[in-house]
Amino acid sequence: MENRKGHELDSLNNGEFTFSNDTLKQDLSLLMKALDSSISGIILTDNQQPDNPIIYCNKAFERITGYQRHEIIGHNCRFLQKEDRNQKERAVLRNAVKEGKECVVEMRNYQKNGTLFWNELYMSPIKDEQGNVCYFIGVQNDVTRRKKAEQELLHQQDVMEAQISERTKSLKESEDYLSSIVQTVRESLVVLNPDFKVLSVNEHFLKTFKVGKEETEGRLLYDLGNGQWNIPQLKELLENILPTNNPVEEFEVEHDFPHIGKKLMLLNAHRIELEGQYKDRILIAIEDITDRREIERRKDDFLSIASHELKTPLTTIKGYVQIMQRLLPSDISDKFKDILKKTGIYVERLNTLIADLLDMSRIQTGNIELHRETFDFDKAIHEAVENIQAATKTHQIIIKGSATNSYTGDESHIVQVINNLLSNAIKYSPESDEVEVYLSKVSNFLKVAVKDKGMGIKIEDQKKIFDRFFRVGEIQQRFPGMGIGLYVCEQIIKNHGGTLWVESEFGQGSTFSFTLPLDERKSNVQ
């Protein structure tokens, strides 16, 4: 515990203050503890860096928003608005930030899982002696309950009468409605009481496991079948649901089940309650993913065979092009030389495409291997930029700031990401002539932002551009050539424990940024 606090202290402090004595350090450590026990979310943002990134958040902020620290640090706080970007409060905040004033707003924000919450946000500038606004502090409170109550009160009177007469009827209807959903859904559902006894199961459960209601309902979950759910790790997770409200997500069970044989099941479990009727029940949803896994595996095999077969003739073509270049008579026309050169370039492009395809299939099955080594991060970025600059006449690539000269990760993968972001930035901003790369350190993360002044990306498209390849068709029409690359980039950054995201307004350019944790040990402490 002591150690961890020490780390956090360093990361907030980030080398900007030096401590003359231990009392000060102790005071700060106490302060950090106090901040973490606050029920309000508290964040600090660094106004001296582009787009005002978050450099500190307390525990409550993680709890209120459902995001973890590594997904928060380095981002602008507007990510909490998700797609809901037209609230008038946003302009109020923008103005306050611009003018360095404080303000209080109530606005709709969204947790990581998409749940809406009303955020009562108090925001205030921190100025230095010259009056420059260096930082902002933000204090967030989840006022959803109050807001709901207010809204409900407003409606109450109008609807009261109608409600009462409708009530009995609709209750019956909604019950029928619900049970028909539960019975038709193609997923196995089990409801447990707090002692893990099965209260009910749906049709699909009985069909999937080829069992009857009588051998299921009323029995202990762990005693079902041949003890397929009696897994210590699962038990522990399930036992934690009610006290902590933490759901069990995507738990895989591979087991030789009675009647149906060896299967791979995916299990999700949540606490459920229905107001006034019951609380403290556990709903388990079980999905048979045996076939899906098999198909994924086959798709993988297919891709690797396909890429092998494609590369074979490509090898021959590439060889012949090189031979032609060697055997070129000296009196040949420039036009011919140029054609030959271009042929070489397009053969190379085809080769990269095939490699991308493989990369993606490997990434999807989590097979990607990271070759972690310590390298000079800033230097690698500078070199990557130089290489791209050498091949780009239309745009000037400007690097600002610095991140670190020592980062441990897979250099070639990270260079692949930066190359991809740069070539996108150039490709999608044909009418401008500048791309900016900004390197910085935010708390214990490094951050890279690639900013273009191009056409920008509509908010509804921003998620799609990171999608997997089976939806690439649509993306390729709108953003030709973008599909595969960004998906791969995002996975690479995730594999390194960081996040990759885009900030963009349609018509005003885009900024693609990623963060990477600098301290390996710490980012693993979850």
Next chain:
Amino acid sequence: MYNKTILICDDDEGILDMLELILEETGYRIIPVKNSLLIYEEIEKQSPDLILLDLWMPVLSGDQVLRTLRKNPETNNIPVIVISASREGQRIANEAGADDFIAKPFDLDQLVNRVQKLIAA
């Protein structure tokens, strides 16, 4: 001085032709072998100074061939470069006892360099 001999075993005709052309140009004598089942016979007859070996071939795969060569004291010392488009190529080649590995598609200059280095050694 007689020309050094290189045996190339690949089930793809295009690659055989192309490699034959460039390596002959460089000054080697080439024995192309399309059917890997015939490779032992050719080795015995021609005793090549170096072998370029593909991995994924029908019936008898490159790594099987290589393991057999490495077990036999007469062929044990022939330098072998594995050339393959398989994503596991590097690992398979190492495990089977290759002297070098080149991924397809390769750069011709690089290939010629590696061949020259191994043959000179």
